[in-house]
Amino acid sequence: MNQACVHNNTIDAGNHHGRPQYRPFLRFLTTQERNVIWLLLAIAFLPVDGTTLGLYAPFWSPISPALFAVYCLCNWRQLRIATNRYLPMFLLPVACIILSIPGWLKFGIHLNAAFMSITGLLGVLATLGAIAIAFDVKRIPWRTPLRILIASYWFSFGVGVVQWLSIHLHVKPLIDYFAHLMYRQYISGSSVWGGGRPQFLFAEPSYIGMHLFGVLLPLMWLMRGRDRIYVKRLRNLIVVYAIGSVLMQAGTRIVLDSVVALLVAIIVHNSWCDKKQRVRGIAQLLGAVMLGLLGVLADSRLSSIAENGAEGDGSFFARIYQSLDPICGLLAHPWTVLTGYGSGNIINAVWAGAKHAERLLNGLGMNGSAAVGFAAGMNADTVWTMCAYTSVVAEYGLIGLVLLVIASIVSMTRVFDTAAAGHGVWSKTVICWLVLIVYLYIQCENYAFAALPLFIFAASKLRK
Secondary structure (H helix, E strand, O other), X not given: OHHHHHHHHHOOOOOOOOOOOOOOHHHHHHHOOOOHHHHHHHHHOOOOOEEOOOOOEOOEEOOHHHHHXXXXXXXXXXXHHHHHHOHHHHOHHHHHHHHHHHHHHHHOOOHHHHHHXXXXXXXXXXXXXXXXXXXXXXXXXXXXXXXHHHHHHHHHHHHHHHHHHHHHOOOHHHHHHHHHHEOOOOOOOOOOOOOOOOOOOOOOHHHHHHHHHHHHHHHHHHHOOOOHHHHHHHHHHHHHHHHHHHHOOOOOHHHHHHHHHHHHHHXXXXXXXXXXXXXXXXXXXXXXXXXXXXXXXXXXXXXXXXXXXXXXXXXXXXXXXXXXXXXXXXHHOOOHHHHOOOOOOXXXXXXXXXXXXXXXXHHOOOOOHHHHHHHHHOOOOOOOOOOHHHHHHHHHHHHHHHHHHHHHHHHHHOOOOOOOOOOOOOOHHHHHHHHHHHHHHHHOOOOOOOHHHHHHHHHHHHOO
């Protein structure tokens, strides 16, 4: 019976390679417990992370982590099983609080910022716990949740198209609506963040790549050999979303993300031991590199960076000094390199490091005053780094970052299924997926972004 459940629910679809067999949505709901609605809502709201409806955190306002948390609480008995399976990850918040104590004692504590930081970590665990409860412990059928996920991302793309049309057709009511809907809007021309761009439902346009290549692309890899129909649907969604975003000039970073993801995907989808596929793969890699060069030449911001260096684009340069401030703050108080400034105390690191960052940038021939100006204009609740590593190290030090890496690796390599025993977790797909996540988190400070929990959960599925 258990083997049948695993085959039918976890990675099945062996008889689903013909015409898709659609199960009515209401039938799915009636065959599951009532609280499955929280899981479905959380999945549906994954691409909605920048509206005024969400829970505010610096530079994003997600909804899904809170809904995943509700689903976990509704299934608290199964949550104990999931907690045991991924115990190193669930112990992380405790370790982070312990690491924060020296910083809190030295620099004080910003309660609201600390709350946002800790709840961000809890959002990771809520997402991981909900996925594990649903698809590992309770083994609910995955097709309906996957359909909802695909539909929600198509909807968010449709929102972006409407935004683009409203911008270019000067439909002021629609522009005003979306401008009020988003916490930080990029729609109207008056936006301080660089207006006149479709934002979809994301906190900022640069988050497109993190959703496409942190969530959808890995799901496509997970479906390979299991359900070719959903592989095709996910592939079509990713391609249309990426190309559409570039054509609508939603942002520069989607060009870079698409090239990086394309390089990784080429490595994943070719068998490099086979001579023909190896030659084909090398040709594809060269083609992807050429495509990247064309993207640089075609995009004015990328061309400006290539010609003028880091200061060629204000957004690119801002990401440098926004991360440089807290890193230099660690050097101002060397003991914080190990334990950080404490949860919620990124602003203290920024203030302490601003002058050092200014001198460093000036020494490199760049505008160091930008680093000081950023520090002066921020407070504990509004500061951001736009880099997960900088945020983690600034708050919890190198010890915190190392613990995060160890907890992630240990959790993903633990074996609880005899079918997976004896099979190494480090397949080519898993390694490439990890490389892609490492790249994506360079430009994302959102601890609860779904890519990491999904990776930890799915690594064991890819080894089977």
